[in-house]
Amino acid sequence: MSLRDKRVSLAHGGGGKAMRDLIDEIFTGVFEPDSMEDQARLSADALRDPGARLAFTTDSFVVTPVEFPGGDIGKLAVCGTVNDLAVGGGVPRWLSAAFIIEEGTDVDLLRRIVATMKVEADKAGVRIVTGDTKVVDRGSADKVFVTTTGIGIIPPGRDIAAVHIRPGDVAIVNGVLGDHGACILGARGDLALSSALESDCAGLGHLMEAALAAAPNLRAARDCTRGGLASALNEIAEAAGVSVEIDEEALPLRDEVKGTCEILGLDPLYLANEGRLVLFVPEDEAEAALAAMRGVDTGAGAVIIGRAGDGPAGQVTMRTLFGGSRIVDMLVGEQLPRIC
Amino acid sequence: MSLRDKRVSLAHGGGGKAMRDLIDEIFTGVFEPDSMEDQARLSADALRDPGARLAFTTDSFVVTPVEFPGGDIGKLAVCGTVNDLAVGGGVPRWLSAAFIIEEGTDVDLLRRIVATMKVEADKAGVRIVTGDTKVVDRGSADKVFVTTTGIGIIPPGRDIAAVHIRPGDVAIVNGVLGDHGACILGARGDLALSSALESDCAGLGHLMEAALAAAPNLRAARDCTRGGLASALNEIAEAAGVSVEIDEEALPLRDEVKGTCEILGLDPLYLANEGRLVLFVPEDEAEAALAAMRGVDTGAGAVIIGRAGDGPAGQVTMRTLFGGSRIVDMLVGEQLPRIC
Structure with a gap:
């Protein structure tokens, strides 16, 4: 027919x-x-x-x-x-x-x-x-x-969950943050944003397998979708009963995304991603995980962004570019509806 | 919270x-x-x-x-x-x-x-x-x-599929047809239909297990949802490569459903159901299947409605109340949108 x-x-x-x-x-x-x-x-x-x-x-x-x-x-x-x-x-x-x-x-x-x-x-x-x-x-x-x-x-024996995270574990993201959110904002056309930004949307199965092969004690991972990196880290910190501290200087962000956020008063930590994850590995497996991730196309931009700590359980903080520290809370309300 | x-x-x-x-x-x-x-x-x-x-x-x-x-x-x-x-x-x-x-x-x-x-x-x-x-x-x-x-x-060894249907196999439905479709029509309120009809919506897992226990050679089953019994039978007949003949007199229909159909010019064979199935069993297991189905609440109204034949593959016909025979085709177009 x-x-x-x-x-x-x-x-x-x-x-x-x-x-x-x-x-x-x-x-x-x-x-x-x-x-x-x-x-x-x-x-x-x-x-x-x-x-x-x-x-x-x-x-x-x-x-x-x-x-x-x-x-x-x-x-x-x-x-x-x-x-x-x-x-x-x-x-x-x-x-x-x-x-x-x-x-x-x-x-x-x-x-x-x-x-x-x-x-x-x-x-x-x-x-x-x-x-x-x-x-x-x-x-x-x-x-x-x-x-x-x-x-x-x-597979048998594989157990990845936030509860396995320990203070000192290292947090890694696989590339620049916020491209998907900024791209959708631009694509709506109701903002005078012209940019060449593309969504980061990608499947991350092969990346996870590469990370797991290199870092067999990989603790937990989470995709940073609605609510962005900030929401993912808050959920992880709460489920793990640890604090998490990230370093603003280490956060991978494109200038276009930073620019969009500045114009609109948005925080890139909350911008949605569709091909980004954050994972936690023991410190002694961090370099191996990084190297393995960088060997996969979706992990080419992998960097360490922070670590788990023994501060208040569930608290996420960021060391700012100016040397201060601020709390990174769960998103309140919504930044952009129908992002995914 | x-x-x-x-x-x-x-x-x-x-x-x-x-x-x-x-x-x-x-x-x-x-x-x-x-x-x-x-x-x-x-x-x-x-x-x-x-x-x-x-x-x-x-x-x-x-x-x-x-x-x-x-x-x-x-x-x-x-x-x-x-x-x-x-x-x-x-x-x-x-x-x-x-x-x-x-x-x-x-x-x-x-x-x-x-x-x-x-x-x-x-x-x-x-x-x-x-x-x-x-x-x-x-x-x-x-x-x-x-x-x-x-x-x-x-479970191992269980293989229910239309291709197993043979001419002579008996078709059984588990109860009155069309209640769901007629009920939704009434509930829309844009028709001056007042009736006490309730949807037939029900889970049929236990019924299927009872039928399978009683009729271990049960060939195939299909739920009669969108497109009704007629569409289910057409799909089965085509997949099985058999003809199917049903008997109008045997079709279980409430008077209210018949009345709704007469008023609106609808054919109850195409009315949606959400708790009705048609199944095919070998002739020598039909009585056992019927009895077992009637022992389950959702099968209390189980009846034989027809059988598979060796006519043209995929053809469904109905022997009418007046002794004639008519082809029961797939639904063309749609009878009622958003029925499920």
Whole structure:
């Protein structure tokens, strides 16, 4: 069958022929699941090792605009879920993808989103094995929302969690911060910002495996998405029961991002990222972790930004450029809605 | 922490303190996942049996209105995904739940939805172990959309698929058809329909297990959701390469549903269900399957509606009340948007 429609109509969500044409041509034709049934059936061979565990995570993506420099909502949806799995030590294996599509959406936009998802899934070594589409009437959603859910496999003996962090452990980020947030701000077009900034959106599974191979006692990792590095560090510090001190001078920030933040009165520590993580390793494994991360494209800009301490549990502080120290709190309110 | 807000604001999706309060109080306080991390980590003991497989499925729910007689979007979201797993032979185990919430949505509505989800998950024996929330600006979504993704375990040796259906196999449904579709039509209030109809929404995992225990050669099953029984039978007939003939006289339909369909010119064969399935069993196991199904609350109304034949592959026909025969095609277009 061939889908001749240029725009999605409610009939494409009705459970009948039109829906099947849409699904066959736009989705399963690209993702190539093993079966046309609603359900994927997955061999569990990799789980036969005693001690292997399943990692399971889900995220809805509602970013606006759905296409932006450096990516689109499909790339975000694959990378975001891959990264959630990876920072917990899961090797990403299978994804599901559920689409809520607004009536009137360009079919070609869907094609582009799905093509990006396929590219990113291949890069990450995951397969999109099942999915769903719903169509809602015009005005009841904003073009397209994508929910991806991932299954990964945590190898036996691997246990990455914030509770393992000890005072003295070193905090590393894998590259410049805030590009995604600043890029989306620019892409909205309601600011007179012209910049060549691209989203940092990227899958971090291979980076995590490289770091783990080099630093077998890697304690914990977290992707710095909504709420930025500051929120990730606060969550980690609280869960670990340690303090964290970072060094402003060490924070990798592009001049364009700093500039955007200055103009708008934003704090780059809270800007969203979609291809950045912070991880904690024991001090004696920090150099090995850094070197290994720098050997992976998504870790080329890896730097040490601070360390865990024995100050008040849950407190994150930053040594400023002027030699002072300030508390870096959880984000209050929101800096930018629909960033991911 | 206590959430004092009565309505959801964009800050509740921002990745900061407000979001954490919302998640802690409304979601994780009820679902009680094992960890506060984005990722669930699941013991894979049940997958250690050689031959056991994972079942994996996802669905987005966009029903309007979000609350209706007999259920709400949360009940649909749990039952729908449980049923997708169950009809493929998976024993439902774990669910994720991702919420896209419109700014301004009543927090109490979320509480009710989440409470329903917990009740249905408990009934089905599944745990909601991970989730996500996104908040979009007013007018960019319609109150709340829920995407549930499920993992089930298919026991070794169990292989339920349409390709196993043979001419002569018997088709059984578990109860009256079309209640969900007719109920949603009535609940929209834009029709002068007053009826006591409730949605048939229900989890069918236990029913499937009962049928499988009684009919070990059960061939295939499908839930009759969007597109109704007609679409489910068409998909099965095509995948199986058989014809299917059903008997109009045998179709279980309430008078209210028939009446609604007559008034509106709808065909009850295409009305959506959310607690109905059709399954195929070998003729010599049909009585045992029926009896077992009738012993489960969701199968009390189980009846034989037809059988597979050796007519044209993929063709579904119905012997009408008047003794004729008509082709029951896939739904063309859509009968009712946002039914699930």
